Amino acid sequence: MRLNSSVSGLTLLRVDGRSQPLKPILTNGRSTLLVFLRHLG
């Protein structure tokens, strides 16, 4: 299974509010474990 190209174009936010595109970390030559957390309560 391969990652949909639309997914790699997603942009998230850092806690300080800055934008964080997903693509750089997915193309840095290393594997990535993305952990989607449940609610933080």
Next chain:
Amino acid sequence: MAQLRRHQTEFAALQTDIVTISFEAAWRAEIWLEETGSPFPLWLDPDRTAYHAFGLQRSFWRSWGPKNLWYYARRLGRNGRKPIKGKTDTHQLGGDFILEPDGKVLLAYRSHDPTDRPAVRLLLDALENGRSTT
């Protein structure tokens, strides 16, 4: 999260970065980071675009079953960490994905309920063996 922290060096040895993603507001995320001391980057997905793009779900019934109520009761008793005040969506289920730089998905694990997370061994095996687990 505690298990990932304990095995952090094994992931690093396998050339793997760990990134956590939350749909929560920044102020809640800041409190959570402060309380847990998580060593991993925390990125926010407030409109849940990424959450939905990865096919993750929400469920009232799977979030508030006996198993999860027991988990929360034990957690309160064990470490005393009180819930962060304020409104949140407790029905999101979460999940874990291992992605290769070439776009290959080594593992896609969509949690059945909020306490359902893949064992660290499963994650490490996927990295070591390149097995596809969905």
